[in-house]
Amino acid sequence: MREIDSAEITKAVKNLCIESNCVLNGDIYASIEKSMKNEVSEIGKDILGKLIKNADIAKEKMKPICQDTGMAVVFLEIGQEAFIINGNLTDAVNEGVRQGYEEGFLRKSVVGDPLLRVNTGDNTPAVIHYNIVSGDKVKITVAPKGFGSENMSKIYMLKPSQGIEGVKDAVLNTVKFAGSNPCPPMVIGVGIGGNFEMCAYLAKKALLRPINKSSEIPYIKELEDELLKKVNKLGIGPQGLGGKTTVLGLNIETFATHIAGLPVAVNISCHVTRHQEIIL
Numbered sequence: 001m002r003e004i005d006s007a008e009i010t011k012a013v014k015n016l017c018i019e020s021n022c023v024l025n026g027d028i029y030a031s032i033e034k035s036m037k038n039e040v041s042e043i044g045k046d047i048l049g050k051l052i053k054n055a056d057i058a059k060e061k062m063k064p065i066c067q068d069t070g071m072a073v074v075f076l077e078i079g080q081e082a083f084i085i086n087g088n089l090t091d092a093v094n095e096g097v098r099q100g101y102e103e104g105f106l107r108k109s110v111v112g113d114p115l116l117r118v119n120t121g122d123n124t125p126a127v128i129h130y131n132i133v134s135g136d137k138v139k140i141t142v143a144p145k146g147f148g149s150e151n152m153s154k155i156y157m158l159k160p161s162q163g164i165e166g167v168k169d170a171v172l173n174t175v176k177f178a179g180s181n182p183c184p185p186m187v188i189g190v191g192i193g194g195n196f197e198m199c200a201y202l203a204k205k206a207l208l209r210p211i212n213k214s215s216e217i218p219y220i221k222e223l224e225d226e227l228l229k230k231v232n233k234l235g236i237g238p239q240g241l242g243g244k245t246t247v248l249g250l251n252i253e254t255f256a257t258h259i260a261g262l263p264v265a266v267n268i269s270c271h272v273t274r275h276q277e278i279i280l
């Protein structure tokens with residue numbers, strides 16, 4: 001059994017909140033640079049160039065890449081031989097979010113009640129996903145999610161008979177409906193299988209995988225490649241002003257499901273698909 005002080009969790013979450021909001025992930029940065037060379041629209045090319053410049057300034061000055069610094073989503077992979085001491089794990093994570101958003105001068109966007117709409121003032125509580133794994137380490141991933149893109153996401157409870165073509169239609173229709181609202185170019189996470197809530201979790205988790213790393217399942221890799229080509233032929237383009245760069249990457253995660261169902265979730269993210277991780 002290995003002991004990990006809750007204060008270490010708090011410190012790690014605080015730093016990850018700041019870093020993820022200020023430093024654009026390398027796979028996204030490289031994809032934008034590549035897209036800028038291939039974009040046929042002059043205004044689209046100009047917008048992509050501005051995204052690169054914005055990311056450079058944000059990293060240099062450690063200022064948020066986007067004014068919507070999101071709701072903090074935290075993924076915890078907890079080794080079953082790790083023991084958190086001197087405090088509650090959930091409280092430690094939320095304290096890290098509180099400190100990170102305060103010290104990083106990040107916008108506080110969370111309301112404590114979905115209907116009464118009173119801001120909590122510190123961007124807590126976070127949305128926390130717990131997963132127990134082997135070992136004595138704790139892996140923390142912080143993925144702030146803005147709601148310009150989150151609001152464009154969809155869940156479909158398809159019939160099994162709709163099959164793979166139904167999945168393709170779900171993804172394409174979601175991107176068409178989203179249009180310019182998620183500040184394209186987008187990154188798309190798709191979850192297939194499980195049940196109502198599991199497919200949404202899979203779609204969110206798909207956004208954590210680097211966009212230059214395909215699925216290890218051959219037919220899913222083919223589906224990722226096919227859908228990426230199709231969504232980029234929609235012509236939405238950077239910021240919805242036309243062009244071939246509508247989506248930078250599309251990742252799919254799958255899980256077992258019931259014989260009577262085919263759940264599909266499409267989680268839309270803007271180009272600032274923020275996430276940073278650490279292993280304690």
